[in-house]
Amino acid sequence: MRLFVVFLLSCIARASVTVYSQVPLAKPTISVGADGNYTGAAAYDPAVLQAPPVPTGLPTQFNIQLAAQSSAVNGLSIPQSGAFMGFSIEFSVISYVCELAQRSYLTPSHSKYLQVPFLNLMALIRDRAGEVRIRIGGNSQETASLVDSLDDGKMIEKHEVILNDTTQTPSLVYTSEVFYTMGNISSLVNARWWLGIPLNDTSNLRLGIAEVGEQVLSPNNYLLGFQVGNEPDLYADHGNRPSGYGPQNYTNEVGIVIDAIDNDSQIQFRNNLVVPSISTTWSQQSVWDTGLVSTYDSEIGYLAVEYYPDNNCYAQYGIGSPRVPQDVFSDYLNHTSGQLIVASYLNSTAYAQQMGKPFLMFETNTASCGGFPGVSHSFGASLWALDYGMQMAYGNFSGALLHVGGQGVYYNPFTPPPGNLSGLAQWTIGSVFYSALVMAETLGHTGSAQVVDLNANNGSIYTPAYAIYENGAPARVLLLNYVTDPSGASDVSVAISTGGSVPSSMMVKYLVAPSVAEKFNITWAGQTFGGFFESDGRLQGAPSPSTAQCDTNANTCTVRVPAPGAALVFLNSGSAQQDALPTATQTYPTTAATKVLNTVTIDPSALATSNGGSEKNRQLASTSHGELNGGVVRRTVGWGIMLTGLGAGAWAVFWW
Known part of the structure; x- marks a missing residue:
């Protein structure tokens, strides 16, 4: 029987897990020299530039007319994977x-x-x-x-x-x-x-x-x-x-x-x-x-x-x-x-x-x-x-x-x-x-997505748009706006027609920030990864997709694209919303999972000291070869598992 002291029990098996918030770690300071200039590693350089001025004559309203069938679209791409x-x-x-x-x-x-x-x-x-x-x-x-x-x-x-x-x-x-x-x-x-x-x-x-x-x-x-x-x-x-x-x-x-x-x-x-x-x-x-x-x-x-x-x-x-x-x-x-x-x-x-x-x-x-x-x-x-x-x-x-x-x-x-x-x-x-x-x-994940550049807004270089067809029909539209204008005057309004009847509304997910020069105040459908030294790899905050209202008489849906920002428009309801908001994302915070699908969750408060300086002296799950889902791991939790507290935030895993 072997003993390992574990503080973040993860990476052990593909089993269902319960996710708890991880205890925040310390945030290092950014290095600045006596002259006020940054002196640290490039990855943490705090430099922020100036956004370019608002271009003159930018049209802020335009229409997109999509063909109802991909067979009527010239220049569609080969089928593409979401893992592109x-x-x-x-x-x-x-x-x-x-x-x-x-x-x-x-x-x-x-x-x-x-x-x-x-x-x-x-x-x-x-x-x-x-x-x-x-x-x-x-x-x-x-x-x-x-x-x-x-x-x-x-x-x-x-x-x-x-x-x-x-x-x-x-x-x-x-x-x-x-x-x-x-x-x-x-x-x-x-x-x-x-x-x-x-x-x-x-x-x-x-x-x-x-x-x-x-x-x-x-x-x-x-x-x-x-x-x-x-x-x-x-x-x-x-x-x-x-x-x-x-x-x-x-x-x-x-x-x-x-x-x-x-x-x-x-x-x-x-x-x-x-x-x-x-x-x-x-x-x-x-x-x-x-x-x-x-x-x-x-x-x-x-x-x-x-x-x-x-x-x-x-x-x-x-x-x-x-x-x-x-x-x-x-x-x-x-x-x-x-x-x-x-x-x-x-x-x-x-x-x-x-x-x-x-x-x-x-x-x-x-x-x-x-x-x-x-x-x-x-x-x-x-x-x-x-x-x-x-x-x-x-x-x-x-x-x-x-x-x-x-x-x-x-x-x-x-x-x-x-x-x-x-x-x-x-x-x-x-x-x-x-x-x-x-x-x-x-x-998306169907592997059938075909892309076309719509040459939108009379070919404006600041407001490109793409249509994505799946299985022969229009599925999504991606709209971008490169302009930075906090007044809102350069937000773009796009009326989308799909070549047929439209629902009463369409779901829209926004990628936005206050400026193109912004480094960390970036959100995707309301969620973010935070700033320097602030992420455990999970999106922070609750997802908050938006809704674009449609005119069912005119068969158009109008979508606003902020300046700057991008908008992903889901042209269909139901399955499209499920695809857009994964609800079963398996993440790996302060959680343990076993090969026999037992799930053991560790109270984050018990891990307070484990995320401190003493962590350098403790051992986590091995990455060596052995028997994890296909025999790629040397050592891992075996067919049975027992968790027992050792105090000071430590947990021991025994296997046999």
Whole structure:
């Protein structure tokens, strides 16, 4: 019989749970120097910019006339999933985002347990989209090496910084614990994963990530595929390949990887490789012209690209030219931004359909090299990422992944507290996570959503609108307003007609904030994640959807779109309301669940001391392999469970 002292009993099994409010943790102060300037990590930069002035001549009333059947609509997208917008997590920060390791007084090694806020956030997407898609990789995947073990039982360890890499990415070593952690997360929130095969040394390929990743994740269909190289078009610039390295060289190296996989008896699956994952140095057509896709058609599962519309590399690394955040802010505050990005990929999305491959935006966010202070964490970025995501869906991408870095970036969808505060502070949720949440509800969970850009309001770049058709009929409309005008004079009134009779009212959910420059006073249907160090990954407050009244004689419904804001309009009653307001979201606060579906709830008052500084000496549920819903966990609660109080907020779990 073993004993573990537990303070947040979660991540143990997919069982019904009772949710109680978590005891608030301490909120760290923001670092400010003697000159009044911010001196802390980028993720907590309090900089707030000025919203652009109200544009002149903006029409504030317009009509939308929808066809009653999708067959009458030109330019509808391919069917899309609500899981369209997922997350790209830099390999070097996976243990920081997904798993928390602390030294235990019970054992000399580090104890490991899943990050509860991360589970809560992923559950929010899962409950709206059916699943959540996550890529683990980035520049750090290229030098990652699988090892049998690391000191203190750690699952990942950074080595020296790669100096010729513009993103200063550390080399990594990791253990198979990475895959078991991913499998445990998947068993709770139905996450599905892409991983990356290192391509820094094709003479000594390291396929352990494919061998063990497949072994652990494939039995439960948690594995989506393997990326072959990250931004190979930048290899020569970063000094990782000789000058002149080009598309044909990359295609040849993909062949080397495929031959190695074909000769590796430990890798069973095919047709799941992700290529070419280029940025902008090579043209897409130059890669297709090598015959990459046709030559290796049976091995390739996805075509992918990576793109950031701007960069802050001068401020971060002294590379390139200076960019002033206030000057670039307006670039993100209009419909043209997403349209121009996606337009450059339309030939490739058409080619992907011709070749029968999904086309992915495998890594993106507001700006490379960490994003911009005041821009990347603003409500304007929420609207931009939502519009950009919808434009990709309309342009026949099949998915897009918002990148997640460490403490040194501005654009994170979510950021755990610094390691020294991991037991004291809560998470910070970035503005673009709201974009992913809203997009999941906009596309829904049927997998049949088709998107069309309505070119609304005479093509105004400040008030774009999209229609979503499901199973041949109009289902939802998404309206955006990029303008900031606290007077209300720039609020937009939209009369929607569905080509038939309308109900007496329609449900509307609003994404709003006082200004596009706002950082935290953001709400989705009345709920929010709060500010710096204020979130456990659950939406705060009661949901409060709005109602738009309809004129049943004119068969129109009028919806107001605040300036700034977005409105998701549900054209049908009944099931649409159920889809819009998930009522069975499983979250993971101060709650325990067992494999045999017994549910034990811990009174939050009993946990008051557990969230304090002494937490660093206590151990939570393990993420190791064993028998949790498909055999991905080393150690977990067994077939029986007994909870007993130990005093001072502690609880012991015994299993046999």
